């Protein structure tokens with residue numbers, strides 16, 4: 001591995017507006033940097049060679065987690081470590097807490113941001129699976145406008161997001177969990193700090209034994225994180241029993257489109273998609289009922 | 294690219310360095326300041342050999358730009374012993390045979406320090422989880438975990454004389 005990084009210019013804008021102007025001016029020659037956990041190793045490996053690094057680390061106001069009008073707002077500089085310790089996320093947005101908790105090492109968590117994780121657009125993103133079922137969206141600013149992108153429309157293919165040159169994500173917005181709902185995240189890995197062979201997130205709203213609403217997402221089994229609509233349909237409006245959960249698990253297997261790579265093979269990933277979805281449904285169900293009682 | 298004057302505060306001393314922006318904190322420590330305790334393992338956030346503490350938090354010096362941590366408090370393994378006394382974690386690593394080749398040791402000790410500062414009485418499981426980002430090819434980890442548990446005891450009893 002090369003010991004030195006190729007030269008680049010380094011800029012530290014003091015506002016999101018200034019950052020977007022710089023990013024728009026330089027276009028593909030510039031890269032935004034938050035924690036740098038993904039960006040700097042990529043530069044070291046000579047996979048990318050930006051002329052300008054635009055550090056957003058000194059932009060004020062982007063480092064907080066707050067609840068506003070029932071919505072959770074996570075700024076672009078919130079690190080995984082900060083999110084992991086956040087009580088609100090742990091108590092109410094359980095799938096997100098679990099996704100952060102099981103991710104990487106303490107050092108990576110201290111440096112890396114949630115937004116940076118999403119912008120990398122890896123199909124294995126743990127953040128993405130959890131945020132899919134929690135119905136999150138991203139606030140994106142550019143020199144002349146602001147827009148919201150629902151997370152399900154954010155990923156185009158591995159390594160590619162819907163961001164245009166000059167656009168910066170400033171926040172993740174997560175709606176308040178519905179009453180009588182519960183969520184869970186599960187992940188299968190080779191070793192503790194590794195990225196997923198398969199990950200699954202589930203969010204259920206229940207009415208007694210019945211499932212009123214279901215959102216199920218899978219990661220690492222398709223070019224981007226996916227929802228599993230047929231698995232959701234298998235339990236929505238149904239009593240949650242061994243049989244209906246089994247049907248959802250089988251539907252999830254059929255909806256996964258995995259590949260074989262160094263971490264796992266396609267057949268195993270497909271089978272495990274079903275297994276994780278089944279288990280996550282049971283956990284989310286218990287949590288949703290727990291809240292009800 | 295243009296060099297800039299960067300002020301780094303390392304182990305309590307201030308240094309003014311003339312650095313190019315692409316210089317990592319690891320290079321600045323090893324090549325500019327001669328602090329070679331911090332190791333270069335993988336260069337890509339995987340091994341933890343380059344772990345240092347910035348404002349008390351464990352980070353990977355291979356993947357941080359020196360310029361981005363100017364004016365922050367950086368602690369490397371060289372700054373841990375105080376007045377010629379080893380820090381209790383360093384002493385425990387020796388007493389428990391937690392060091393073999395030593396390449397992972399500075400990173401292991403600094404990660405452990407960050408843990409014990411945040412959570413003085415961790416369980417074995419918490420120690421394992423916290424050190425998951427520090428790879429060791431020699432010891433098999435058992436003695437390292439024992440050393441951290443022992444250091445926790447010593448420090449809780451008030452035997453901390455490091456920084």
Ligand SMILES: Cc1cc2nc3c(=O)[nH]c(=O)nc-3n(C[C@H](O)[C@H](O)[C@H](O)COP(=O)(O)OP(=O)(O)OC[C@H]3O[C@@H](n4cnc5c(N)ncnc54)[C@H](O)[C@@H]3O)c2cc1C
Nearest residue numbers: 032034035036037038039112113116117119125126169195
């Ligand atoms: C050892 C290791 C293990 C890991 N394990 C996992 C895992 O198990 N699961 C998982 O999901 N991830 C895992 N990751 C990935 C890690 O979570 C991401 O690399 C990290 O979160 C990136 O965040 P960052 O702030 O460092 O981003 P940076 O490296 O700063 O940026 C990454 C990319 O996003 C862009 N970007 C950053 N912020 C913005 C913004 N606000 N607006 C627009 N673009 C932006 C940058 O231009 C760059 O292209 C692992 C990484 C490592 C090194």
Ligand code: FES
Nearest residue numbers: 334335336341355
């Ligand atoms: S050298 Fe920095 S993590 Fe391996």
Ligand code: FES
Nearest residue numbers: 393394429430431
């Ligand atoms: S003692 Fe050799 S790598 Fe840990």
